[in-house]
Amino acid sequence: MKTPIQFRLNGEDVAAFVEGGANLLDTLREIVGDLSVKGGCWQGTCGTCTVLIDGVPRLSCITLAETCSGSSIETAAGLRRGSELHPLQIAFMERFAAQCGYCTPGMLMAAKALLDKNPNPTRQDVIEAISGNICRCTGYEPIINAVLDAAREHARSRA
Amino acid sequence: MLEFRKDIFADERDDNLLEIGQPTQRQDMLGHVTATSRYYDDHRFANLLHLKVLRSPHAHARIRSIDDSAAARAPGVKRIIRAADVPVNLNTLLSLMQFGKDDEPSLATDVVRYKGEPILGIVATSERAALEAMALVRISYDPLPAVFDVEEALKPGAPSVNPTYPKNTFEYHGKYDHQKLRFGDVDAAFAQADVVLEDRYQMSPIEHAPTETNGSIAVPDTNGRIVVYTSTQALFFSLDTAAKINALPSNQLHFIGGTVGGGFGGKVDTMTEPLAILAARLTGAPVRYRFSRHEEMQFGSPRGAERIYIKDGIMRDGRIIARQVRAYFDSGAYTRLSSYAVIKCAGHIPGPYTIPNVSADIYCVFTNRTPATAMRGFGVTAIDFAIECQMDKDAVAIGMDPLEFRMLNAYRDGDMKAHRREAKNCALIECAQVAAEKAQWPLRDEFRRMSSRQGGAARAGVTDRSRMPAPAVPPRVPASTTQRVTYERPMPAVSPAATPPPPPPTPPQPPAPAASGHGARRFSSVFGTRRR
Ligand code: FES
Ligand code: FES
Numbered sequence: 165m166k167t168p169i170q171f172r173l174n175g176e177d178v179a180a181f182v183e184g185g186a187n188l189l190d191t192l193r194e195i196v197g198d199l200s201v202k203g204g205c206w207q208g209t210c211g212t213c214t215v216l217i218d219g220v221p222r223l224s225c226i227t228l229a230e231t232c233s234g235s236s237i238e239t240a241a242g243l244r245r246g247s248e249l250h251p252l253q254i255a256f257m258e259r260f261a262a263q264c265g266y267c268t269p270g271m272l273m274a275a276k277a278l279l280d281k282n283p284n285p286t287r288q289d290v291i292e293a294i295s296g297n298i299c300r301c302t303g304y305e306p307i308i309n310a311v312l313d314a315a316r317e318h319a320r321s322r323a
Numbered sequence: 324m325l326e327f328r329k330d331i332f333a334d335e336r337d338d339n340l341l342e343i344g345q346p347t348q349r350q351d352m353l354g355h356v357t358a359t360s361r362y363y364d365d366h367r368f369a370n371l372l373h374l375k376v377l378r379s380p381h382a383h384a385r386i387r388s389i390d391d392s393a394a395a396r397a398p399g400v401k402r403i404i405r406a407a408d409v410p411v412n413l414n415t416l417l418s419l420m421q422f423g424k425d426d427e428p429s430l431a432t433d434v435v436r437y438k439g440e441p442i443l444g445i446v447a448t449s450e451r452a453a454l455e456a457m458a459l460v461r462i463s464y465d466p467l468p469a470v471f472d473v474e475e476a477l478k479p480g481a482p483s484v485n486p487t488y489p490k491n492t493f494e495y496h497g498k499y500d501h502q503k504l505r506f507g508d509v510d511a512a513f514a515q516a517d518v519v520l521e522d523r524y525q526m527s528p529i530e531h532a533p534t535e536t537n538g539s540i541a542v543p544d545t546n547g548r549i550v551v552y553t554s555t556q557a558l559f560f561s562l563d564t565a566a567k568i569n570a571l572p573s574n575q576l577h578f579i580g581g582t583v584g585g586g587f588g589g590k591v592d593t594m595t596e597p598l599a600i601l602a603a604r605l606t607g608a609p610v611r612y613r614f615s616r617h618e619e620m621q622f623g624s625p626r627g628a629e630r631i632y633i634k635d636g637i638m639r640d641g642r643i644i645a646r647q648v649r650a651y652f653d654s655g656a657y658t659r660l661s662s663y664a665v666i667k668c669a670g671h672i673p674g675p676y677t678i679p680n681v682s683a684d685i686y687c688v689f690t691n692r693t694p695a696t697a698m699r700g701f702g703v704t705a706i707d708f709a710i711e712c713q714m715d716k717d718a719v720a721i722g723m724d725p726l727e728f729r730m731l732n733a734y735r736d737g738d739m740k741a742h743r744r745e746a747k748n749c750a751l752i753e754c755a756q757v758a759a760e761k762a763q764w765p766l767r768d769e770f771r772r773m774s775s776r777q778g779g780a781a782r783a784g785v786t787d788r789s790r791m792p793a794p795a796v797p798p799r800v801p802a803s804t805t806q807r808v809t810y811e812r813p814m815p816a817v818s819p820a821a822t823p824p825p826p827p828p829t830p831p832q833p834p835a836p837a838a839s840g841h842g843a844r845r846f847s848s849v850f851g852t853r854r855r
Contacts, residue, residue, distance in 0.1 A: 200358030205616040240358035253356040265355025266534040266584030
């Protein structure tokens with residue numbers, strides 16, 4: 165039995181038929197075709213699959229797709245506006261905050277959730293915001309610095 | 324930002340390096356931050372099938388019987404792959420370079436030798452269907468005695484793990500059960516040493532835990548070839564290994580990879596491609612074989628666990644006159660790359676120190692644990708950890724500053740290494756000087772002036788020559804070796820312009836006038852190039 169669900173993905177309306185028990189990660193990747201979301205453990209432990217559901221960071225691998233009907237979902241694919249990169253993306257580039265890049269989409273979304281809520285985070289705020297995201301390559305310092313840079317840049321552009 | 328200390332060895336380098344010292348953006352960075360980099364699993368195929376592998380729950384057991392009839396009839400199952408389906412069901416990774424004997428099956432035949440060893444593949448329309456079918460497979464086992472400790476595995480009567488190497492040790496050159504290094508006479512030197520210190524170091528296996536697990540997708544192409552999208556770190560290595568196991572000419576395989584979600588050595592082993600290709604050939608459909616996180620941890624090879632014993636003979640003036648090492652590398656049930664790690668370890672002993680008497684015995688041992696593999700400097704990392712811990716203990720034992728103790732014993736140009744190669748282009752002393760400066764670690768004047776280029780008859784001026792004990796190496800040393808028997812070294816012919824700069828001031832002075840000769844020269848010791 166498949167259930168029809170409808171949600172907004174990066175501002176666009178999306179509809180899908182999902183199996184009972186299907187998770188949001190597989191639904192986004194295999195049915196909707198948003199490959200910007202990555203899976204690393206499929207059991208809610210690594211943070212790689214982080215997306216924003218109504219602005220809140222969630223692990224898509226352990227989120228039932230059916231529970232997302234009617235919500236607004238953001239993934240890393242929706243971060244840039246056309247060719248214009250999000251300040252977080254620029255800061256990640258400039259700070260060398262990615263090596264293999266596999267954790268990056270989840271990291272970016274965890275950071276975006278923070279900056280959307282708190283445009284002037286402290287270092288500790290950043291550490292807490294990405295504490296559920298594992299990066300095995302880069303080390304967390306460049307990532308923390310990138311998020312702080314992005315926050316400053318954001319503040320400057322609005323000043 | 325990085326700081327480049329160009330004042331050191333300035334006379335040996337034209338400052339004509341174009342890339343070094345300049346920040347350079349990764350070519351894949353834009354893809355990473357826009358989440359458009361394509362990993363192997365970001366390729367989509369219609370009618371993709373999924374391969375899941377049934378694994379041994381036992382560390383060592385004989386397989387009495389396998390009943391997969393119910394699984395074969397389960398919904399969604401397209402094919403069961405058994406050991407007999409694998410064209411060449413015995414392989415060792417380094418057979419590609421004629422090193423070692425084929426010892427590892429892709430699917431176990433009669434015996435499983437570690438917990439997690441693959442036994443049976445199930446190809447189905449979804450991972451879930453494959454897993455549900457797997458629950459229907461009935462296997463009966465006769466558990467066998469297992470051995471998990473490297474030294475236990477070498478005792479007489481220990482269970483034999485790997486029938487290709489029944490004595491539980493890898494075989495070098497077809498006859499040697501370990502790697503051996505002999506230089507000088509350690510026993511005689513221990514007898515003369517002021518202090519003899521021995522200790523034991525035990526490493527744990529370490530899982531690489533890349534955020535992207537190992538996996539691949541094999542897709543039959545219309546031209547008869549198979550295209551393979553893979554997470555491998557070693558594309559051609561994997562291609563050749565997969566070709567061998569599938570008894571295919573390698574030009575029938577087209578491997579696509581390079582975007583790897585973290586590897587660290589754990590994606591060198593060609594763990595998924597051979598069976599994914601076989602499944603694609605048997606079904607004619609694209610097949611994905613992706614490790615779950617649990618499989619990555621249990622079956623993905625870890626860094627090997629090494630047990631290392633180090634015994635040092637030290638003089639009160641700070642010289643190490645003997646070092647003896649005994650090490651056991653836990654290869655797990657099969658060879659993979661541990662045999663090679665042992666050779667790297669042997670090549671690294673006794674560390675970057677000039678020691679006139681060295682002896683080492685290093686074993687690659689089979690146990691009923693997950694086979695080990697490459698990981699970031701494997702073979703060297705553990706022995707370095709052990710050596711540097713030992714160096715600290717040595718220094719404490721003779722009441723010397725640990726950094727000065729290292730500098731005193733560091734290789735300098737012209738020293739004879741235990742491998743009977745001359746040390747060239749040494750820089751440990753200079754590294755230690757910069758590290759001390761950064762850490763504000765006080766060094767005595769003579770250590771701040773020390774140079775890798777100058778041995779100096781007075782052995783770096785630690786003590787009066789007159790107070791130095793007689794050379795510690797006994798006269799028994801065979802005259803045929805060119806081993807150094809004292810710490811005196813010939814003063815290299817250094818032109819006045821090339822005199823090493825004084826202790827690095829802060830901020831660093833501009834580099835000394837560049838001498839002719841390219842900067843690469845210092846580092847080309849592989850080709851035997853020597854600086855003037
Ligand atoms: S894939 Fe969702 S937390 Fe790891
Ligand atoms: S960049 Fe590889 S896991 Fe973070």
